Structure formats: C-alpha cells, structure tokens
Amino acid sequence: MDSLSKPERIVSWICRLTAAVILLQTLFFKFSGAPESVYIFTKVGMEPWGRYGSGCAELIAAILLILPCYAWAGALLAMGVMLGAIGSHLTILRISVQDDHGLLFALALIVFVTSAVTAFLHRRQIPFVSGYFNPQHT
Numbered sequence: 001m002d003s004l005s006k007p008e009r010i011v012s013w014i015c016r017l018t019a020a021v022i023l024l025q026t027l028f029f030k031f032s033g034a035p036e037s038v039y040i041f042t043k044v045g046m047e048p049w050g051r052y053g054s055g056c057a058e059l060i061a062a063i064l065l066i067l068p069c070y071a072w073a074g075a076l077l078a079m080g081v082m083l084g085a086i087g088s089h090l091t092i093l094r095i096s097v098q099d100d101h102g103l104l105f106a107l108a109l110i111v112f113v114t115s116a117v118t119a120f121l122h123r124r125q126i127p128f129v130s131g132y133f134n135p136q137h138t
Contacts, residue, residue, distance in 0.1 A: 016114070019115050023083060027059055075119035
C-alpha cells in the first residue's frame with residue numbers, strides 16, 4: 001500500500017466512506033425499481049438495463065473504495081459513473097429531478113469530488129500512471 005501521512009489517511013478514509021455510503025444507499029432504489037429511478041433511466045433511454053448496469057458499477061466501486069489497496073480503482077470507477085450521471089443531469093434531466101431540489105445532482109457531485117480526492121491521494125497505486133510519480137521508474 002501507498003505510504004500516506006496520517007492526515008492523508010484520514011482524508012482518504014473520510015472521502016472513501018462518504019462516496020461508498022452514498023453509492024450503496026442509492027442501490028436499493030436502482031435494484032428495487034423505485035419510481036424515481038425508473039423515471040430517470042426511462043428519460044435517458046436506458047431503462048431497465050442502464051439502471052441495473054449503473055447499479056452494478058456503483059456496487060463494485062463502493063466495494064473497491066472500502067478496500068485500501070483498490071481505493072484508486074473504486075475512485076476511478078465512481079468518477080466515471082458520476083460523470084455519466086452529472087452529464088445526464090446537465091443535458092437531459094436538469095438539476096432538479098421530480099422536485100428533489102437537486103439532491104441527486106448534489107450527491108453525484110459529492111461522489112465525484114470525494115472520488116477525485118481519493119484518486120489523487122492514491123495516485124501512486126494506479127498501475128498505468130504510478131511510474132510518473134515514482135522517481136525510481138524514470
């Protein structure tokens with residue numbers, strides 16, 4: 001595992017747990033076919049497989065975020081899924097969906113930002129970019 005300072009480890013855990021909890025909390029709605037989830041994925045033309053697929057990707061991301069040695073992978077996966085969610089909000093769904101006052105959009109932003117911070121903190125663990133941060137490999 002990457003050697004993070006104590007403050008970096010604390011920030012990493014806060015960011016990872018925040019993102020993982022939000023991702024896991026939304027799974028129930030995706031997998032149970034909650035009306036708001038069905039509405040969202042119908043509106044973007046991806047119901048039901050987009051709902052199931054994004055739910056599976058979010059579950060995998062949450063698990064990886066919790067595992068210190070794979071936090072970087074969970075962060076990158078979560079960022080990718082959240083880019084899709086944020087893009088859908090900005091182009092199709094709008095910020096507020098079914099009068100949620102932008103809650104889902106805000107949660108997507110929080111997951112994206114906390115995952116970006118996690119990816120940055122664990123950047124030396126990312127196999128395809130670790131050489132750029134490790135002077136021994138230059």
